[in-house]
Amino acid sequence: MPRIDESAAAAAPTLSRSQRLDRLPFTREHGRLLGGAGIGWALDAMDVGLISFVMAALSRQWQLSDTSLSLIGSIGFVGMALGATLGGLLADRIGRRNVFAFTLLLYGLATGASALATSVGALLVLRFIVGLGLGSELPVASTLVSEYAPARIRGRLVVILEAFWAVGWLLAALLGYLVVAGSDNGWRWALALGAVPAVYALYVRRSIPESVRFLESTGRHAEAEAAVQRFEGSTPMFGGAAGPVAPPAAAGDAPADGAVTAPADAPVTATGLSALWGASLRSRTLGLWLVWFFVNFAYYGAFTWLPTLLVADGMTMVKSFQYTLIITAAQLPGYAVAAYLIERWGRRPTLASFLVGAAGAAALFAVASTPAGVLTAGCLLSFFCLGAWGALYAVTPEMYPTAVRGTGAGWASGFGRLASILAPLAVPVLNRAGDLWLVFTVFAGAFVIAAAAALLLQERKGVALEQ
Numbered sequence: 001m002p003r004i005d006e007s008a009a010a011a012a013p014t015l016s017r018s019q020r021l022d023r024l025p026f027t028r029e030h031g032r033l034l035g036g037a038g039i040g041w042a043l044d045a046m047d048v049g050l051i052s053f054v055m056a057a058l059s060r061q062w063q064l065s066d067t068s069l070s071l072i073g074s075i076g077f078v079g080m081a082l083g084a085t086l087g088g089l090l091a092d093r094i095g096r097r098n099v100f101a102f103t104l105l106l107y108g109l110a111t112g113a114s115a116l117a118t119s120v121g122a123l124l125v126l127r128f129i130v131g132l133g134l135g136s137e138l139p140v141a142s143t144l145v146s147e148y149a150p151a152r153i154r155g156r157l158v159v160i161l162e163a164f165w166a167v168g169w170l171l172a173a174l175l176g177y178l179v180v181a182g183s184d185n186g187w188r189w190a191l192a193l194g195a196v197p198a199v200y201a202l203y204v205r206r207s208i209p210e211s212v213r214f215l216e217s218t219g220r221h222a223e224a225e226a227a228v229q230r231f232e233g234s235t236p237m238f239g240g241a242a243g244p245v246a247p248p249a250a251a252g253d254a255p256a257d258g259a260v261t262a263p264a265d266a267p268v269t270a271t272g273l274s275a276l277w278g279a280s281l282r283s284r285t286l287g288l289w290l291v292w293f294f295v296n297f298a299y300y301g302a303f304t305w306l307p308t309l310l311v312a313d314g315m316t317m318v319k320s321f322q323y324t325l326i327i328t329a330a331q332l333p334g335y336a337v338a339a340y341l342i343e344r345w346g347r348r349p350t351l352a353s354f355l356v357g358a359a360g361a362a363a364l365f366a367v368a369s370t371p372a373g374v375l376t377a378g379c380l381l382s383f384f385c386l387g388a389w390g391a392l393y394a395v396t397p398e399m400y401p402t403a404v405r406g407t408g409a410g411w412a413s414g415f416g417r418l419a420s421i422l423a424p425l426a427v428p429v430l431n432r433a434g435d436l437w438l439v440f441t442v443f444a445g446a447f448v449i450a451a452a453a454a455l456l457l458q459e460r461k462g463v464a465l466e467q
């Protein structure tokens with residue numbers, strides 16, 4: 001058993017468990033949690049990304065219409081919308097870790113089964129089940145990491161968690177380029193590989209800790225104490241002594257740089273959806289729902305259809321997949337810059353700035369007329385859009401107290417998924433009406449609305465997650 005630092009143990013009688021977690025450095029336990037959740041996140045992204053390449057292959061192999069392709073692209077997001085709301089509710093009742101593990105198992109098995117589909121109908125049913133699992137898992141994983149992360153670096157850690165999305169989407173692009181485009185049955189082999197999350201769920205259930213705040217809220221104080229001591233006794237990742245690194249600011253004091261402050265929110269007594277629209281949470285819920293909706297619409301509309309649109313614009317399937325792979329790689333530096341800025345500028349300015357940048361990149365894509373222009377605009381769109389996603393996932397759990405945090409994050413994500421259902425259906429209509437110019441001009445407008453809605457959110461840089 002790891003040695004518990006004496007200073008941390010001495011602090012235990014006078015500080016809450018949440019305050020003790022906030023005073024810790026970044027330890028090996030934090031790294032293990034971030035890596036474990038991040039791998040699950042990357043596997044999610046790989047599954048979501050794969051369908052865009054499968055659509056491009058099936059458009060040729062099964063001779064599908066735009067309507068059929070739109071349904072294949074959208075049905076998973078129908079499941080994600082339902083899964084996000086149910087997953088958030090379940091996370092507040094049975095625990096973050098349990099929901100995380102179950103949803104990995106669910107969508108992994110359904111993705112593997114999708115490889116055996118012989119009709120559009122069968123593929124639609126399985127993709128809906130995949131969406132249920134994916135939609136439940138994403139907000140739950142970010143909430144779990146948020147609730148363990150020290151307040152002074154919480155935003156950065158959640159953005160790093162979101163950066164695993166780029167890793168997963170890159171894996172999907174590589175599978176598209178190397179496997180899907182390699183043979184007529186390449187899309188089946190790629191989907192079969194998507195069953196890996198079902199195996200990974202076993203690791204999650206055994207190795208990732210349950211949220212201390214959830215354990216306390218359900219009266220499991222002995223388990224909560226053991227979890228806190230596990231982190232307190234863990235070795236710091238980047239040198240230095242274990243134990244607290246900064247005292248919390250006293251109530252009413254101006255926080256020192258890097259110190260943790262107590263939020264000034266009024267107590268929330270209601271639960272469920274009614275609490276999210278109560279007087280104290282109404283404006284931030286409205287802002288979150290609008291940002292989630294319009295970011296989902298622009299992001300999934302663009303990236304779900306990108307390989308197919310490039311093929312329809314005259315590229316070969318291999319060339320289209322190659323361009324998509326390069327554009328996808330630009331997501332990683334976007335996350336890196338957002339992870340740095342979110343603890344320097346704050347959550348709200350970082351989110352709004354990246355959304356404005358994404359709007360500009362979408363406008364550039366709308367007028368791009370050369371391969372170099374398409375690549376440049378696409379890379380900028382990846383950079384800004386995924387940086388915005390990282391900031392959004394960081395700020396979302398911070399808007400709500402523990403009792404409704406999973407519910408709040410789940411409903412925001414679920415409402416946003418409604419847009420991800422609409423976007424794949426809207427793209428063919430917009431493309432027929434005005435080609436790529438109209439498609440990406442509409443996406444640019446969506447990013448502008450999301451940037452304006454971000455101004456409704458409260459700044460939570462350095463603020464503890466206590467109620």
